[in-house]
Amino acid sequence: MVFGEKKKSFFGRMSERIADAILARPAIDEGFMEELEEILITSDIGMATTMKITERLRGDIKSQGIRDQEGVRNQLKKIIAELMDKGESHRLSDETPLIILVVGVNGGGKTTSIGKIAHRFRQSGKTVLLAAADTFRAAAGEQLAIWGDRAGINVIKHQEGADPSAVIYDAIQSAKAKSTDVLICDTAGRLQTKRNLMAELEKMKKIIDREYPEAARETLLVLDATTGKNAVSQAKEFGEIADITGIVLTKLDGTAKGGIVITIADEFNIPVKFIGVGEKIDDLKEFDPAGFAGGIFDE
Numbered sequence: 001m002v003f004g005e006k007k008k009s010f011f012g013r014m015s016e017r018i019a020d021a022i023l024a025r026p027a028i029d030e031g032f033m034e035e036l037e038e039i040l041i042t043s044d045i046g047m048a049t050t051m052k053i054t055e056r057l058r059g060d061i062k063s064q065g066i067r068d069q070e071g072v073r074n075q076l077k078k079i080i081a082e083l084m085d086k087g088e089s090h091r092l093s094d095e096t097p098l099i100i101l102v103v104g105v106n107g108g109g110k111t112t113s114i115g116k117i118a119h120r121f122r123q124s125g126k127t128v129l130l131a132a133a134d135t136f137r138a139a140a141g142e143q144l145a146i147w148g149d150r151a152g153i154n155v156i157k158h159q160e161g162a163d164p165s166a167v168i169y170d171a172i173q174s175a176k177a178k179s180t181d182v183l184i185c186d187t188a189g190r191l192q193t194k195r196n197l198m199a200e201l202e203k204m205k206k207i208i209d210r211e212y213p214e215a216a217r218e219t220l221l222v223l224d225a226t227t228g229k230n231a232v233s234q235a236k237e238f239g240e241i242a243d244i245t246g247i248v249l250t251k252l253d254g255t256a257k258g259g260i261v262i263t264i265a266d267e268f269n270i271p272v273k274f275i276g277v278g279e280k281i282d283d284l285k286e287f288d289p290a291g292f293a294g295g296i297f298d299e
Contacts, residue, residue: 090271095216097180108234115148118130128153221248
């Protein structure tokens, strides 16, 4: 994963503050550790994850005899990378046929992320179909159709207010008839009516089970990095109503709150699969824990 110049917008502040804290002290002591805790927490890394990082760092400093800035930086990179690393689950399933349900609150970049993921599949040579099953939000189907046009992908959609499960049913029939490799389904983001959304998703799941039992599944949760700790709340809420297999974290190009990635991966044990770093169709990067952790500190 290459972050390029954009990495400074969300890594720079945290890296500089840690470096300043190290340089300001003659020794890597408890005063430094307390300052580091404050830096991590104010970088949108949750309290529990911050404590996990600093407790391990304390132990490593003692056991490995770390005394200088470079040693602390390298050990922090290692600790953070290991907290986020979920192995092969960071990658989307390469099985076909594959059905991907995409969930997330409205305004978080859900539809945009679907367009970008669809484009990635097309670029890899797979056939793709989109299902506009968010029939509640005005113009959601039209927005998805715009992304479908950009990527050269057909979209199955019904009129506004239609039964979302009917859209899923029709999309499955089309995908089966054309032996489509990947079906990506947009869903409503009405988290404020969680009971309705839960029932809606459960109905979709039953239709998929009945109509396409042989298809592999992924359920991706799209979160907006600029919302900071609200993204953690959304991960918790959606985790209660859907079997989330991965996170897509959007808008990392416009925030210094990259620490939220660390918290979500650690606290919920859910792999981050993609990060969005811009508005262009190619501005969706596969998540690499070591590359992300290194980007926090590397200039």
